[in-house]
Amino acid sequence: MNIENCCNTLDSLGKISDYKCMYKKLSSKEIKMVVDKIRKKYDGYCEQFFKSHNVRVAFDERYLNAIKNGSDLSTFLMAEISAIDELIKTEEEKLNECSAPNQSDKITQYIEGIMERNLKQIEKYKEIDFHADANPEIKKLLWALTKVDTEYFPSLFSIFRSLNFTDSLITLSGIEDQFRELTYWKGSDVPLKLSRYVLLLNRIVKEYSAFEREEKNYIKESAFALHDLAGLLIKTLNEHEDMDARDKDNLRQILNFITNIIIDFRLKDLKRNKHSHIR
Numbered sequence: 001m002n003i004e005n006c007c008n009t010l011d012s013l014g015k016i017s018d019y020k021c022m023y024k025k026l027s028s029k030e031i032k033m034v035v036d037k038i039r040k041k042y043d044g045y046c047e048q049f050f051k052s053h054n055v056r057v058a059f060d061e062r063y064l065n066a067i068k069n070g071s072d073l074s075t076f077l078m079a080e081i082s083a084i085d086e087l088i089k090t091e092e093e094k095l096n097e098c099s100a101p102n103q104s105d106k107i108t109q110y111i112e113g114i115m116e117r118n119l120k121q122i123e124k125y126k127e128i129d130f131h132a133d134a135n136p137e138i139k140k141l142l143w144a145l146t147k148v149d150t151e152y153f154p155s156l157f158s159i160f161r162s163l164n165f166t167d168s169l170i171t172l173s174g175i176e177d178q179f180r181e182l183t184y185w186k187g188s189d190v191p192l193k194l195s196r197y198v199l200l201l202n203r204i205v206k207e208y209s210a211f212e213r214e215e216k217n218y219i220k221e222s223a224f225a226l227h228d229l230a231g232l233l234i235k236t237l238n239e240h241e242d243m244d245a246r247d248k249d250n251l252r253q254i255l256n257f258i259t260n261i262i263i264d265f266r267l268k269d270l271k272r273n274k275h276s277h278i279r
Helices: 003-012 016-023 028-049 054-068 073-098 106-122 136-162 166-183 192-201 208-239 245-264
Strands: none
Touching (some): 028 054, 028 073, 054 073, 106 136, 106 245, 136 166, 136 192, 136 208, 136 245, 166 192, 166 208, 192 208, 208 245
């Protein structure tokens, strides 16, 4: 089986035996072809079974680590194919169980149940209606991030300055810059990280795949900013236990709000690569 045929099998949920060609050393071009196919398969898995997009992000991180560590990419990709096939198989078996005789409507109920649970988790958040066609989840996430930016950052800067936490102030300033790109409105313009999304929404010809890419990118960047801020607050609380009780209580309240956003919007596992640095 040549590499093109091997890649084509990725689109048809092939068995692990279909990928014997992967044991051969692949060229750079062939590796790119296979990686692209695996990414599409992870994307399809997330969309079809309503899984968090961080599953795909995790694959990209493993791939980068494999390159950095000088791993055998042919063996690595073989293992990834096996892993995503197993994930899909598990979810399909769940759906097949719902498709048993006299239970044909359970598939719909299963999917609708997932969607309903996800919506209920974030219904307590208000929306910033920056565009009529924007995804409600993005509108709610923008509201939550804006609340952190406008209500909590001033308090954090005040606490850190009063306690002379110089290093923490520098880090906090960098994190604030992230939030500003996600939330700050200049005049009538939308936040920087939503500008391309709105541009796409305003087009006469709609590109739904492009919408989704922009939504995923905004969610990813939001998750990074939230985790960075939560990490700073946890570090501060742990390293300064002698802090004034009032300041400590304020930090805990802010941390609690941020943690709830991370949980409610399913961002728990979507963290910045440990080798990355805050701008």
